[in-house]
Amino acid sequence: MTRPLVEIQNLRIAFPTEDGSLHEAVRGVSFTLGREKLGMVGESGSGKSLSGRALLGVLPDYARMQADVLRFDDIDLLEAPRGTRRKLRGGRMGMILQDPKFSLNPVMRVGEQIVEAIRIGDRRISRDAARRTTLDILATMHIRDPEQVFDRYPHELSGGMGQRVMIAMMVVREPDLLIADEPTSALDVTVQLQVLSILDELVTRRQMGLIFISHDLQLVSRFCDRVLVMYAGQIVETLVAGRLNEARHPYTRGLLACLPTIDGPLEPLAILQRQADWATQL
Amino acid sequence: MTRPILSVENLTVRFGATTAVDNVSFAVAPGESFGLVGESGSGKSTILRTIMGLVGDWSGTVQVDGLEAAKTPRRQFAQHVQMVFQDPYASLHPRHQIGRAIAEPMRIHGLPNAEARTMELLDLIGLGSKFAYRYPHELSGGQRQRVAIARALALSPKLLLLDEPTSALDVSIQAEILNLLNRLRQELGLSFAIVSHNLAVVSYMCDRLMVMQHAKVVETLTREQLRNRDLNEAYTRDFLAASAL
Ligand SMILES: Nc1ncnc2c1ncn2[C@@H]1O[C@H](COP(=O)(O)OP(=O)(O)OP(=O)(O)O)[C@@H](O)[C@H]1O
Ligand SMILES: Nc1ncnc2c1ncn2[C@@H]1O[C@H](COP(=O)(O)OP(=O)(O)O)[C@@H](O)[C@H]1O
Ligand SMILES: [Mg+2]
Ligand SMILES: [Mg+2]
Numbered sequence: 001m002t003r004p005l006v007e008i009q010n011l012r013i014a015f016p017t018e019d020g021s022l023h024e025a026v027r028g029v030s031f032t033l034g035r036e037k038l039g040m041v042g043e044s045g046s047g048k049s050l051s052g053r054a055l056l057g058v059l060p061d062y063a064r065m066q067a068d069v070l071r072f073d074d075i076d077l078l079e080a081p082r083g084t085r086r087k088l089r090g091g092r093m094g095m096i097l098q099d100p101k102f103s104l105n106p107v108m109r110v111g112e113q114i115v116e117a118i119r120i121g122d123r124r125i126s127r128d129a130a131r132r133t134t135l136d137i138l139a140t141m142h143i144r145d146p147e148q149v150f151d152r153y154p155h156e157l158s159g160g161m162g163q164r165v166m167i168a169m170m171v172v173r174e175p176d177l178l179i180a181d182e183p184t185s186a187l188d189v190t191v192q193l194q195v196l197s198i199l200d201e202l203v204t205r206r207q208m209g210l211i212f213i214s215h216d217l218q219l220v221s222r223f224c225d226r227v228l229v230m231y232a233g234q235i236v237e238t239l240v241a242g243r244l245n246e247a248r249h250p251y252t253r254g255l256l257a258c259l260p261t262i263d264g265p266l267e268p269l270a271i272l273q274r275q276a277d278w279a280t281q282l
Numbered sequence: 283m284t285r286p287i288l289s290v291e292n293l294t295v296r297f298g299a300t301t302a303v304d305n306v307s308f309a310v311a312p313g314e315s316f317g318l319v320g321e322s323g324s325g326k327s328t329i330l331r332t333i334m335g336l337v338g339d340w341s342g343t344v345q346v347d348g349l350e351a352a353k354t355p356r357r358q359f360a361q362h363v364q365m366v367f368q369d370p371y372a373s374l375h376p377r378h379q380i381g382r383a384i385a386e387p388m389r390i391h392g393l394p395n396a397e398a399r400t401m402e403l404l405d406l407i408g409l410g411s412k413f414a415y416r417y418p419h420e421l422s423g424g425q426r427q428r429v430a431i432a433r434a435l436a437l438s439p440k441l442l443l444l445d446e447p448t449s450a451l452d453v454s455i456q457a458e459i460l461n462l463l464n465r466l467r468q469e470l471g472l473s474f475a476i477v478s479h480n481l482a483v484v485s486y487m488c489d490r491l492m493v494m495q496h497a498k499v500v501e502t503l504t505r506e507q508l509r510n511r512d513l514n515e516a517y518t519r520d521f522l523a524a525s526a527l
Contacts, residue, residue: 043452043453043454043455044451044455045422045425049422143323144323148299156297158323158327158328159445160479161322164322185449186322186446186449186479187322188319188321188322188521189481189524190321190520190521190524191321192479193524215452215453216453217453254454255454258457259457259482260457260482260483260485260486261485262482262485262508262509262522262525262526263485263509264482266486268465269457270457271457271458272454272457
C-alpha cells in the first residue's frame, strides 16, 4: 500500500485562558488521509476547524500545538520552516474557510481575486487566459451571469455566491490537499449537488485528498468515503460513508435523532443528552 | 382577514443592472411562520434586508404590523421586527464582549434591567451567563450564531426575520434552537419569516412557504401541500428531489 497523503498522530491544541490554565480544544486526534474524501463531523466547538488549521499551519500564534506526527506527503510539517509552509498553502495545500468574509478581500472585485489565485500558481498564464478560466469556473459553479459577478465586490454577493467564489478560488489551483471547512453550508440543495460534484471530480481526476468538514451528517455520509465523528476535541467514531445508520457511538446516534425531516412529526425535536463519559480522558 | 403582521406587495429591488427581487408579493398572518426557499442568489435575503430598511433602491409596499416601512423611523420599526443574519460573523463587533453585544439594543432603546435580561437571554440560547464576558473570536461559528439570535430577541419584537438561522449550527444545536424558536413563537405570539435552503427545516418550522428562483416567486405552498407532494412547478419538484437525496 502506498503511504497516505496526510498522517496525523496525537494532535493536541490548547489555548491559554484568562485564569492561567489551558483550554484543551483538540485532545489527541489521529488519522490518515489518502487520495480520498474524508468527512469530519461533530458539533461546533468539537475541534474540526482547528484540526484543519493545524494541518495548514494557520493556527493563532497563542495556540499551543503538539503532535507526535504531522506529515503531508514527504514533508514533516512539525519541522518545516515557515517559508515552506507558506509556499505549501499557496500551492499544494488549500483551505476553504468556513467564512467567506475572512478569505475574500473586501476591496477587490471577486473575479480579480480568482485571477490572482490562478496566476500565483503559474505566472506564465496571461491575465486574459486567467480571466477566461475564471469565467468558466464561475459558470461551472452555476453562477448566473459570470461576467457580471466577476466585477462585484464580496459584499455584493449572496451568501451562497460568496461560498462558491471561495470554492472557485481554491479549486482553480488544483491543490493536492484541500481542506473544505463547511464549504456548502449556505448553498441551496440543487447548487450544493453541483458544487460537490466539482470537488468530487478533483478527487478522482487530480487524485486530490479532501477533508470535508461539516456538521451535516447526512450530506457527509453521502458524499465522503469515510467519516470521522468528533466530540469534545477527540475522534469518537470512524464510519464508512453511507453506513450512517450503523453508527454505534451514542453521540452519533444522538445527532441523527435530532434531525427534522420533511415528513416528520411537528413535536419538539429530540435534544442531545450529553454524557460525561463520551469524552474519554486520554 | 385579520391584518397581516407582514405584508409585502409588488416588491422590486435593483442593484444597478441586477434585479434582485422582481415584483414579489406575500403576507404573513399574526402568529404564522412563513418560509422562503429557493435558488441561491434568488433574492431571499434581499427581501428580508429590504424589510429591515437595509436596502436603498426598492419599490412596492412593505408593512409590518400596519406600519409602512417607507414612512416609519427605523428606531420605531426595530421594536416590531428584528433580523438574524445568514452570516454570524458580520453581526458582532469583534472588540465587544458578548454580553455587551446582546445588551446593546436594550441600551439604545432605554430598556430597564438590560443586564439581567442579557443573562436570561444567554441561558435561553444555551450558552449560559459566563459567555457574557467572552469576545466573538473566542467563540466557534455556532456559538456566535446563538448570540446573534439572543440579540434579535432582546427587544421582544413581534416579527422575527431569520436568514438561514441554523445553517451554521450543528444538528444538535439546530434542534435546540428550532425548539426554542417554536416555544418562543407560541409563548410570545411571535411570527417568523424564515429563509432556509433546508426543506426539512422549513417543513418542520413553517405553516406556509414560498419558493423563489431568479428573483421571482415560483409558487407558494402550505405545509400540507408540501407534504402531500402537491406541487405545481417543475423547479419545486427538482428542489424537493435534491433535498430528499
Ligand atoms: N449589496 C448588493 N449589491 C449588489 N448586488 C447585490 C447586493 N446584495 C445582493 N445582491 C445581488 O442580488 C441577488 C440576490 O441576492 P440575495 O442575497 O437576496 O440572494 P439569496 O436568495 O439570499 O441567496 P443565498 O441563498 O445564496 O443566500 C444576487 O444576484 C446578489 O448578488
Ligand atoms: N482562536 C481561539 N482562541 C481561543 N479558543 C479557540 C480559538 N479557536 C477555537 N477555539 C476553541 O477551540 C474549540 C474548537 O474550535 P473549532 O475547531 O473552531 O470548532 P469546530 O469543530 O466548530 O470547527 C472551541 O471550544 C473554541 O472555542
Ligand atoms: Mg468550525
Ligand atoms: Mg441569502
